[in-house]
Amino acid sequence: MSIESFGNWLYETPLSTSIREVTWIIPSVQSVHLLSIAIVVGSALVSDLRLAGVLATDESPATVVRRYLPWMWIALIVLLLTGIVMLIAEPGRTLGNTVFWAKMALVLFAFALTLFFRKPLLDPAFALEHASWRGAVKPAAWISLVVWVAVIFCGRWIAYT
Amino acid sequence: MSLEALFQKLYDSPLAAAIRENTSYFPWIESLHVLAITLVFGTICIVDLRLLGYRAHRRGARRLIVDLLPFTWAAFAVAIVTGALLFTSNAVAYAHNAQFQWKMIAILAAGLNMAVFHLTAYRRIGDWDDAHRPPLAARLSGAFSLLLWIAVIVFGRLIGFTLSVF
Numbered sequence: 460m461s462i463e464s465f466g467n468w469l470y471e472t473p474l475s476t477s478i479r480e481v482t483w484i485i486p487s488v489q490s491v492h493l494l495s496i497a498i499v500v501g502s503a504l505v506s507d508l509r510l511a512g513v514l515a516t517d518e519s520p521a522t523v524v525r526r527y528l529p530w531m532w533i534a535l536i537v538l539l540l541t542g543i544v545m546l547i548a549e550p551g552r553t554l555g556n557t558v559f560w561a562k563m564a565l566v567l568f569a570f571a572l573t574l575f576f577r578k579p580l581l582d583p584a585f586a587l588e589h590a591s592w593r594g595a596v597k598p599a600a601w602i603s604l605v606v607w608v609a610v611i612f613c614g615r616w617i618a619y620t
Numbered sequence: 621m622s623l624e625a626l627f628q629k630l631y632d633s634p635l636a637a638a639i640r641e642n643t644s645y646f647p648w649i650e651s652l653h654v655l656a657i658t659l660v661f662g663t664i665c666i667v668d669l670r671l672l673g674y675r676a677h678r679r680g681a682r683r684l685i686v687d688l689l690p691f692t693w694a695a696f697a698v699a700i701v702t703g704a705l706l707f708t709s710n711a712v713a714y715a716h717n718a719q720f721q722w723k724m725i726a727i728l729a730a731g732l733n734m735a736v737f738h739l740t741a742y743r744r745i746g747d748w749d750d751a752h753r754p755p756l757a758a759r760l761s762g763a764f765s766l767l768l769w770i771a772v773i774v775f776g777r778l779i780g781f782t783l784s785v786f
Contacts, residue, residue, distance in 0.1 A: 486781050490774040493654070494661065497773070501662020504691065505677055515677055515687055523677040608655060615651040619643075 466550035478548035485548060492541040496611060498534035502527035503569075503607050506577065510600035520587055520596075524580040531573065558620045562613035569606040572599055623715070630711035639709035646709065653702035657776070659695035661769050663688045671762030673753045680749045681758075685742075710785060717783050723775035730768040737761035 460468075469475055478484050508514035509523040546553050553559040576592075576599050579585050587593055621629075630636055639645045667685055670676045676684050707714045714720045741748075741758040748754050754762075 486778055490777045493658070493773055493777060494770060497658040497661035498665060499662075500655075500658040501666055504659065504662060505666065505688075509677070518678050526675060526677045611655045611658060612651045615654050616647055619647045 462554050466554040469547060469550040472547075475547050475550070478544060485545065488541045488544045492538060492545070495534040495537040495541065496614070499531055499538070500607055500611070502531040502534070503573075503603060506531075507600040507604045510576065511597050521580045521583075521585075524577045528573075528577055528581065535570070553617060556617055556620055558613050558616045562610055562617065565606050565610045565613065569603055569610065572603045572606070576600070576603075624712075627711040627715045630708045633708065635705075636708045636711065639705060646706070649702050649705050653699060653706060656695045656699035656702060657773065660692055660699055661773060663692045663695070664765060664769055667692075668762040668766045671754055671758045672766075673759070675752075681751075681754060682745045682749050710783070713783055713785055714779070717779055719775045719778040719782050723772055723779065726768050726771040726775060730765060730772065733761060733764045733768060737765075 505514060506524050506527045509516070509518070509520055515523060576596060579590070580587065587596070639649070666676050667681075667688055670681050670684055678684055678687070737758065741755060741761060744755075748758065753759075
């Protein structure tokens with residue numbers, strides 16, 4: 460089955476039809492999606508700028524990351540769930556859209572950066588200054604910020620391509 | 621000049637025509653607007669939650685506000701400029717859109733709420749800076765701010781579903 464015929468099949472399913480027919484669902488789901496991306500951006504801004512050595516440098520990176528990482532995971536789960544609802548309702552808008560797939564690749568990349576560079580900091584026994592990859596922390600923080608910005612731009616452009 | 625005439629004049633301006641006619645101007649400005657809004661809400665949310673008693677990346681509320689406010693203001697400025705450009709491109713339709721009007725009222729109310737906070741609880745922040753549970757006035761400011769900014773984002777998204785472009 461091609462991705463296009465899968466999209467057409469999904470579009471015809473009762474679930475997809477009912478999401479579209481109840482007119483308040485899509486605007487509400489999009490609003491929640493937008494609020495969640497704001498939580499990710501806020502958390503990423505503070506955490507990445509701390510790891511880049513720009514903001515709140517008198518607090519340890521571990522303290523900063525520990526405060527924001529749980530918020531980020533929750534927001535990412537909400538983004539995934541609301542994103543799935545939008546995809547089920549309007550598969551034609553996303554599945555055949557290059558910008559959508561670019562966005563998904565960027566999200567995965569940002570997720571991998573977050574997992575690799577921040578999750579180790581949650582372990583109290585972990586010392587960043589002894590890690591072999593400590594030199595990569597600053598560039599990775601800047602890359603992470605740029606990637607989240609690109610995710611937002613792709614998200615808005617899905618509607619126009 | 622009446623407001624109505626002003627909106628029509630904005631709509632007729634070369635700038636508005638350019639944004640309407642070039643198919644990629646609107647999405648680019650809109651993307652920047654969305655980015656600015658996520659930064660405004662993301663940073664304000666951290667401060668509001670601290671005012672409600674959720675810990676942020678530092679204990680003191682004052683230092684946290686000093687850390688984040690420059691980002692909030694810079695992003696807000698970008699949101700205003702990009703928002704004004706989007707408005708200009710279809711000034712009459714936006715001005716008549718109920719969701720747009722509610723969004724503007726919610727932004728004004730959020731600004732007013734912030735002004736009240738800075739003139740009252742923030743003046744005495746030395747007394748509660750490190751307190752895990754700030755005084756009621758600060759908690760109320762945080763709660764109102766969160767609700768109003770959520771309303772701004774929801775009304776903003778609804779404009780896209782209700783605007784009648786003619």
